[in-house]
Amino acid sequence: MRKRITVLGFFSEDIGLTCFFKTNYRALLADGYEFNIINIANYRPARELKHFGNYYEVPFYFTDIKDKHFLRKRRAFNHQLHQVYRECLLNSDVIHLYLNMLCDPVSIVYARRLGFDRVIVHAYSNLEGTMNLTNRQLQKVGRRMAEVYGTDFLAVTQGAADFFFSSRIQRSPRFKLLPDGIAVRKQRYHEEQNIYYRKRYDINENDFVIGNIGRFIDVKNQSFLIDSFNLFQKINPNAKLVLIGDGPKLEEVRQKVYQLHLEGQVIFTGYLENTEEVQNIFDVFAYPAESGGLSLALLHSLANGAKAVVSQRQPAEVQTLGAVTALSIDNPQSWADEFHSLSLETNNRFEQSYNTMNELIEKGYTISTSTKALRKLYGKPQLEDDY
DSSP states (O other): OBOEEEEEEOOBTTSHHHHHHHHHHHHHHHHTOEEEEEEOOSSSBOGGGGGGSEEEEOOOOOOOTTSTTHHHHHHHHHHHHHHHHHHHTTTOSEEEEEESOOSSTHHHHHHHHHTOSEEEEEEOOOOGGGOOHHHHHHHHHHHHHHHHHOSEEEESSHHHHHHHOOHHHHHSTTEEEOOOOBOGGGGOOOHHHHHHHHHHTTOOTTOEEEEEESOOSGGGOHHHHHHHHHHHHHHOTTEEEEEEOOOTTHHHHHHHHHHTTOTTTEEEEESOSOHHHHGGGOSEEEEOOSSOOOOHHHHHHHHTTOEEEEETTSOHHHHTSTTEEEEOSSOHHHHHHHHHHHHTOOOOHHHHHHHHHHHHHHTTOBHHHHHHHHHHHHOOSBOGGGO
16 A cells, blocks of 8 residues: 555645645656645636646635635635545545644634544744734644644744744654755756747847745735835946736735836746746845745745845855845835846856756755655655565
8 A cells, every 4th residue: 555645735726835746746746646635725726737646725814814705714714624634534544734823723723633643834924024923823822732632743933943843842752844845957048949938028138037936915015126226226227127926916016116117127937837947037036025934036046146135034055156236125226236246247157057956956055865864754655564
């Protein structure tokens, strides 16, 4: 009998977790593991994950307790999750929970109470700087519940670990840091794709391109990036800003671009499946996000040879990478000044890509590293009674 792992996460089409899952769990499927996938995304769920195993959708409710429908939404979610857990327990005794916060630890509590032998709590983000007082208090309660009901504890970065787990848990053998692994060599720079997509988006060969990939939500802070770019383009009128993605704040950001008369210099591509190709046009990847989650789009662009300017709220592990500059998001002028400095540099893109790929490999941001850790975590893909 094959070992079947139940995996729960917010698997939307346009977020890094989904990319991580597809690249890493495809390798685990080839090893013989089987999966139940519980998708709690309430926005553009990545239904392509049906190809990875038994697939369930349990859309998560928003945790704003001031919402007049809060209790009804919460009860409906809990009931549906309870039913799905019961079904998954028929063929699985291990559940891996990829979580962004612990404001509602029901997915952890139910898993243990209903009978999963192992409940793996994976801290996948650090939202400390974006939470209101109520959610901070709920997060504290959730941390305690995770310690009681969880059996294994993982974190994508040290900041995520501190956001989720106590120092006691982090000192225990049940805890492990597990950086996201990407297909590093696949991200290498391709000059022909740079030329092709610059022509497609009407960008001149010598235009300085700043890129951003991400869902348009408050925490991604694209509005700040527009302010910074507005200041920069006054110094460098040949600059272009390419924004890839969509989301609830897209029209608001688009209106800001119109108000600043930047529509000729800011390009909205919408959601793209081929970002790994389009990223070849970026000279700089700008990421002023307000939270400290590890951005796979950032790692991809770095491996592709772009320089990166990120907020100081990004993981310390990212800020130490050679091609990364971390700045405060209190002052858009400092970002404009950094863009200007980078635009004056002369870089060999192939060499920059090669060097950064080697740095990422050395620091463990590879599929081979992360899948090796997952194999060790899950155990052998075949149960002993098969032999």
